[in-house]
Amino acid sequence: MSVRRLAPKELQPESFAFTAENLAWAENTIAKYPAGRQASAVIPLLMRAQEQAGGWVSEPAMRYVGDMLGMAPIRVYEVATFYTQFQLLPVGRKAHIQVCGTTPCMLKGAGDLMKVCKNKIHAEPFHLNESGTLSWEEVECAGACVNAPMVQVVNEVFEDLTPEILEGIIDAFERGEKPTTGPQNGRKSSEPVTGLRVLTSPELYDGSMVGTGVGLAAAREAIAARAAAAAAPKPAEPAAAAAPAAPPKSDPAPAKPPVAEAVKAAGSADSDKPSKPVAPPPAGEKGN
Structure with a gap:
């Protein structure tokens, strides 16, 4: 954002004050905010001050608004210089x-x-x-x-x-x-420059259908059609195929799969190994 500064002193007026009408409007505007939140009215009051001054906000006008709202001048300057809707220099009268x-x-x-x-x-x-x-x-x-x-x-x-x-x-x-x-080129609103291609029937937007009950009649017909469809007898549904019977709970548990031959051989080899030898006691010691 470009730097926005207040107008030089030679362009600033000596003072600013709302007219009686604008002052009454400002007081009503401030009263819309909760107690202690009057500073929230700073933007609308600055806008009204700008309108009264012919399109720009002077430094005295900012101070005036700040005094009304109990705001330090710098806080009002911050708002006025941030929003580009506020003009900080005099603008053309026309x-x-x-x-x-x-x-x-x-x-x-x-x-x-x-x-x-x-x-x-x-x-x-x-x-x-x-x-x-x-x-x-x-x-x-x-x-x-x-x-x-x-x-x-x-x-x-x-x-x-x-x-x-x-x-x-x-x-x-x-x-x-x-x-x-x-x-300025003859088109209406923001319609295509080549002309409308959809929603071209005037009765869709010219208000000619308002109050004629056309829409209500169509809605009632749709409701009646749904009610008739719901009341009509439904065709018999084919019998569902019988589900397979569950196995009896008393069936014996399935047999365990046979042990693989390699597992059997490994078990036999382990059982045939000699027991681990015991080291003899050190010399000079006798066994118990």
Whole structure:
């Protein structure tokens, strides 16, 4: 992960405070967490502070949020600098263009989209244009890989882009307009660019079958068919073959197998060996 630092002092505002509406929202949000766990609200409060400030989080805003939650400033800095959803520098007043540069988008032309941003906004990311209305950056996967390449502006996505289409979107933001979001090549959602090949019947998804009982009727027919099959008489099963009778328990135990001739010979040889001689007692000793 790249190093993310707070904006320089000359860009930081003197102070920050929630509006009355946002303050009431923040207090309600904090109240959702158990006592002693108020710090868990740091991300939603930072997000609300970013929205109020026009798209970025200043150092005074971080301190303000930390004071509300009883957190040391460094703990709030850690959160704000870790998550890339928080902008640490001022962004364009009208739009901050986030160009996805992950592999699927790059293979589909994200590099050309970045060239458009460099030409129409600024040669470097995280810099405002001359009027301060637009800015841009490269981001990692924004979750629209099927519709690559794409860009995101706040919480809106623009997919299936070409350099020419992105130029038109940027110009629309500059004029203060709201461009049409979603795929820009005419397809619906993330369906195949060649058109749907399955589930093409409109009644499968247009809601025309809702409330007509078609599905319920089919279910009832299936239940009735299973009940009829269960109630039908079953064909007689053929008699099972008689199992062989078990041997009587009084049968004598089987005879032991005969001893091998080699084993017999070894036993005879052992019995014919002379007994082990006993050494004579040492000289001078008499036997008892």
